[in-house]
Amino acid sequence: MGVQVVGRAFARALRQEYAASQAAAQARGRSGQESAAASSITGISLQEAQQILNISKLSPEEIQKNYEHLFKVNDKSVGGSFYLQSKVVRAKERLDEELSIQKKEEKQQSQQNTET
Amino acid sequence: MANAGGMTVDGDLMRYTEYSPKTSVRSDAEIDRQLVSTCFKYLGLLCRYAFHLWKPLGQVFSETVKKMPSSTFSSYYKGGFEQKMSKREASLILGISPASTKAKVREAHRRIMVLNHPDKGGSPYLAAKINEAKDLLDKETRR
Numbered sequence: 001m002g003v004q005v006v007g008r009a010f011a012r013a014l015r016q017e018y019a020a021s022q023a024a025a026q027a028r029g030r031s032g033q034e035s036a037a038a039s040s041i042t043g044i045s046l047q048e049a050q051q052i053l054n055i056s057k058l059s060p061e062e063i064q065k066n067y068e069h070l071f072k073v074n075d076k077s078v079g080g081s082f083y084l085q086s087k088v089v090r091a092k093e094r095l096d097e098e099l100s101i102q103k104k105e106e107k108q109q110s111q112q113n114t115e116t
Numbered sequence: 117m118a119n120a121g122g123m124t125v126d127g128d129l130m131r132y133t134e135y136s137p138k139t140s141v142r143s144d145a146e147i148d149r150q151l152v153s154t155c156f157k158y159l160g161l162l163c164r165y166a167f168h169l170w171k172p173l174g175q176v177f178s179e180t181v182k183k184m185p186s187s188t189f190s191s192y193y194k195g196g197f198e199q200k201m202s203k204r205e206a207s208l209i210l211g212i213s214p215a216s217t218k219a220k221v222r223e224a225h226r227r228i229m230v231l232n233h234p235d236k237g238g239s240p241y242l243a244a245k246i247n248e249a250k251d252l253l254d255k256e257t258r259r
Contacts, residue, residue, distance in 0.1 A: 006125070019187055026119075031126065042195065043194055043196060044196030045196065051239070051241035052239060052241055054240065067238070068244070070232075073238065074231065078231070079211075079227055080228065081208070081209055081211040081228055082192075082193075082244060084228070084245075085230070086192035087193070087197065089192045089241075090193075090194065090195060090196065091196075098207070106148050
């Protein structure tokens with residue numbers, strides 16, 4: 001009788017674990033798709049955007065600081081290259097897009113957690 | 117004589133009846149011509165007023181453009197760097213014409229590099245691209 005109870009509880013736990021991992025994989029897959037879509041739409045990949053702005057992790061403050069410095073430094077009025085300035089702008093746009101995708105994914109995850 | 121008079125009257129009448137359709141046709145053409153001429157007259161008036169009004173309109177337009185967020189009207193180059201750097205991209209990176217001399221390439225490279233130096237907070241990736249641009253243009257320019 002006890003064995004049955006334990007067995008049943010174990011099976012239930014297994015099933016829950018499986019469902020959670022599936023949901024996580026789905027969520028990751030969704031955000032990966034969105035990120036790839038953003039890369040193809042903007043024409044610049046996340047990795048390249050990070051390299052251009054010299055960003056290791058996606059923190060808004062670091063992104064803004066590096067962006068402002070690089071934008072100022074490459075301004076045409078001080079003899080900079082407009083092409084480089086454009087790339088800096090596009091890199092920042094791509095990183096902003098990535099941040100909003102992450103935020104959306106986090107909100108979805110927290111909704112899923114409250115549901116289960 | 118009366119006959120002759122009558123006949124001439126008739127003849128005149130006949131002539132009039134003959135002419136009347138022609139005059140109506142002519143009046144149509146007249147109307148068309150008049151219409152066209154009035155159209156042109158108003159067009160001309162419009163153009164004259166447009167010249168007077170255009171300058172303030174243009175000012176209003178440029179002011180609204182400036183007030184709008186610049187990102188919507190930005191003419192920044194799109195996308196990231198090309199997979200394999202071309203001579204055109206190299207010249208754009210250094211801000212020079214593709215047909216520049218070696219001296220100009222060297223001067224532009226130095227200027228852009230000083231601005232984007234990694235030791236002064238520049239990005240190493242951009243510095244690498246600038247160097248790559250200079251190397252490509254050095255290879256391609258003959259003078």
